[in-house]
Amino acid sequence: MTIRNSFRLGIIGLIFAGLVIIFVTNYNITSENNNKERTDIGTGYKEIEKKQNESDRGQNVDHFDSEGEEWIDISLDYKEIEKMQSETDQGHKVGRLSPDGTALDFIHISLGLHVLSIEKVEKSDDGNASVILSTSKGIIETYLQQPNRKGPGGIWVVKKYRWIR
Numbered sequence: 001m002t003i004r005n006s007f008r009l010g011i012i013g014l015i016f017a018g019l020v021i022i023f024v025t026n027y028n029i030t031s032e033n034n035n036k037e038r039t040d041i042g043t044g045y046k047e048i049e050k051k052q053n054e055s056d057r058g059q060n061v062d063h064f065d066s067e068g069e070e071w072i073d074i075s076l077d078y079k080e081i082e083k084m085q086s087e088t089d090q091g092h093k094v095g096r097l098s099p100d101g102t103a104l105d106f107i108h109i110s111l112g113l114h115v116l117s118i119e120k121v122e123k124s125d126d127g128n129a130s131v132i133l134s135t136s137k138g139i140i141e142t143y144l145q146q147p148n149r150k151g152p153g154g155i156w157v158v159k160k161y162r163w164i165r
Contacts, residue, residue: 071160081157085148088155096155101127103142106158113137139164
C-alpha cells in the first residue's frame with residue numbers, strides 16, 4: 001500500500017508541476033501580448049523619438065527646463081496614419097478617438113512621462129485640438145489633428161508639443 005501511495009503522490013506532483021509550467025508559460029505569453037498592445041499605440045511616434053534624439057546629439061538640451069515657447073514638430077508617415085485609422089475602425093486602440101486619450105498615450109509612451117492630470121482640453125469642429133497635461137516633469141501642451149476623417153470616427157494624432165513649465 002505505501003508504494004501505491006508514493007506512486008500516487010509522485011503522479012500528483014508531476015501533474016502539479018505541469019500545471020505550473022503551463023500557467024507560467026501562458027502568463028508570459030499574455031504579458032508579452034499586453035505589453036505589445038500597449039507599445040503598439042505609439043509605433044508611429046518611434047521615428048519621432050529617433051529624430052529628436054539625433055537632433056539633440058552633441059547639444060546640451062534639457063526640455064524639462066525649457067520656458068516653453070518653442071514647439072517640437074511631429075511628422076507622421078501617411079501610410080502609418082492610414083494603418084492607425086484602420087486599426088481603430090476595427091475596434092482596436094479606440095483611445096485614438098479622443099484628443100485627451102491620444103495626448104496621454106503620446107506623453108506616456110513616446111516621452112516616457114507619468115501624466116498627473118489633464119489640465120485643459122479644447123477641441124474644434126474642424127479636427128484640431130489642444131490638450132494641456134501636467135506630468136511628473138512639468139506641464140506640456142499638445143496640438144492634435146484629425147488627419148483622415150473629421151468628427152467622431154476620426155483618429156487624433158499629435159502634430160506638435162511644447163513645454164509650458
